[in-house]
Amino acid sequence: PWTHRGRSFGLVCNILSTSHHGFRRKLSTQSPFFKISPEVQQALSENRPIVALESTIYTHGFPHPQNLSLASSLETLIRTHGGVPATIGILDGIARVGLSSPELERLVSALNPLKISRRDFGFALGRGSRRNGGTTISATMILAHLAGIKVFATGGLGGVHRGAESTWDVSADLTELGRTPVCVISSGCKAFLDLPRTLEYLETQGVGVATFADGRDPAASGVDFPAFWTRESGVPSPKVLRDEVDGAEVIYAHFGLGLQSGLFFANPIPEEHSLPKEAMDAAIDEALRHADAAGAVGAAATPFILDKIREVTGSRSLEANRALVEANVVRGTKVAMELVRLES
Ligand code: PSU
Ligand code: MN
Numbered sequence: 001p002w003t004h005r006g007r008s009f010g011l012v013c014n015i016l017s018t019s020h021h022g023f024r025r026k027l028s029t030q031s032p033f034f035k036i037s038p039e040v041q042q043a044l045s046e047n048r049p050i051v052a053l054e055s056t057i058y059t060h061g062f063p064h065p066q067n068l069s070l071a072s073s074l075e076t077l078i079r080t081h082g083g084v085p086a087t088i089g090i091l092d093g094i095a096r097v098g099l100s101s102p103e104l105e106r107l108v109s110a111l112n113p114l115k116i117s118r119r120d121f122g123f124a125l126g127r128g129s130r131r132n133g134g135t136t137i138s139a140t141m142i143l144a145h146l147a148g149i150k151v152f153a154t155g156g157l158g159g160v161h162r163g164a165e166s167t168w169d170v171s172a173d174l175t176e177l178g179r180t181p182v183c184v185i186s187s188g189c190k191a192f193l194d195l196p197r198t199l200e201y202l203e204t205q206g207v208g209v210a211t212f213a214d215g216r217d218p219a220a221s222g223v224d225f226p227a228f229w230t231r232e233s234g235v236p237s238p239k240v241l242r243d244e245v246d247g248a249e250v251i252y253a254h255f256g257l258g259l260q261s262g263l264f265f266a267n268p269i270p271e272e273h274s275l276p277k278e279a280m281d282a283a284i285d286e287a288l289r290h291a292d293a294a295g296a297v298g299a300a301a302t303p304f305i306l307d308k309i310r311e312v313t314g315s316r317s318l319e320a321n322r323a324l325v326e327a328n329v330v331r332g333t334k335v336a337m338e339l340v341r342l343e344s
Pocket of ligand 2 (some may be wrong): 169170171172298299301
């Protein structure tokens with residue numbers, strides 16, 4: 001399917017539906033609860049560089065109305081760099097790949113939106129509902145893959161939480177990367193997670209993890225796996241990517257072999273937007289204490305901690321968050337363009 005995918009969307013459907021992924025195929029176009037927008041459909045048929053975007057970052061990561069301006073600016077950035085955005089989420093009980101501007105506005109403004117990871121689809125789709133929800137990285141990967149999109153850019157990956165040895169809190173994003181062939185590009189993992197264990201888990205899951213060198217010389221100093229708000233983490237990245245061409249070649253080779261696990265490319269926050277590590281560490285400690293006291297566990301943990309950090313840093317974390325997502329989306333668009341070049 002890999003080498004033929006670009007030819008036409010109709011062909012994509014045929015190949016996928018006759019492949020051993022027949023069941024997954026049925027979940028997509030034969031499901032009344034799955035819809036690809038006309039723009040994304042067209043881009044797929046023309047093998048244009050499409051970049052998937054998640055929506056939990058809007059529904060549970062950013063406050064309103066900043067989430068709306070972020071949502072539209074990310075789409076604009078992808079377009080101005082020559083790509084096609086595919087924002088993914090659940091609107092009116094339908095899993096959507098690609099949204100019109102009014103639909104995007106409706107999703108990010110929804111009251112009490114659901115946070116949807118792999119486990120939640122059956123409870124969110126259809127059921128005669130008007131359910132709206134943001135899809136996490138895990139759920140977004142599933143829908144992107146069903147649509148035939150390989151590159152997905154966002155802010156920060158979920159991970160193994162500190163203290164996971166007793167809580168077992170490991171984000172479904174990690175297992176998804178182990179089972180769904182999509183390349184996720186983000187600024188590493190938030191520093192409130194356990195980075196070394198997150199990398200161990202990704203290794204076990206067979207996920208290729210690499211960090212963009214971004215001007216650094218890997219031979220000289222090594223390159224850290226970034227910690228979201230800071231470029232350095234003290235944890236070395238398993239692999240290093242020179243640039244977008246390098247990244248696209250890895251995607252081409254990995255998926256070209258038919259591997260069903262994903263790739264994770266970390267893009268360090270732009271230097272000028274990174275926050276001082278000491279201040280972030282203090283903010284994180286305080287946020288984690290609050291989360292513990294409030295008993296924020298399960299799906300509520302990450303949104304709660306992010307919210308507290310925002311409070312403690314007086315929104316500086318939010319500005320940094322915005323800057324890094326924008327940088328990731330630009331990086332993702334360039335990777336998607338290089339990938340299209342390799343495929344044609
Ligand atoms: N990182 C952010 N903002 C977010 C998230 C991560 O800076 O909104 C979201 C992403 O959608 C990610 C999810 O997939 O949190 C992970 O949640 P959990 O830790 O519950 O698996
Ligand atoms: Mn969790």
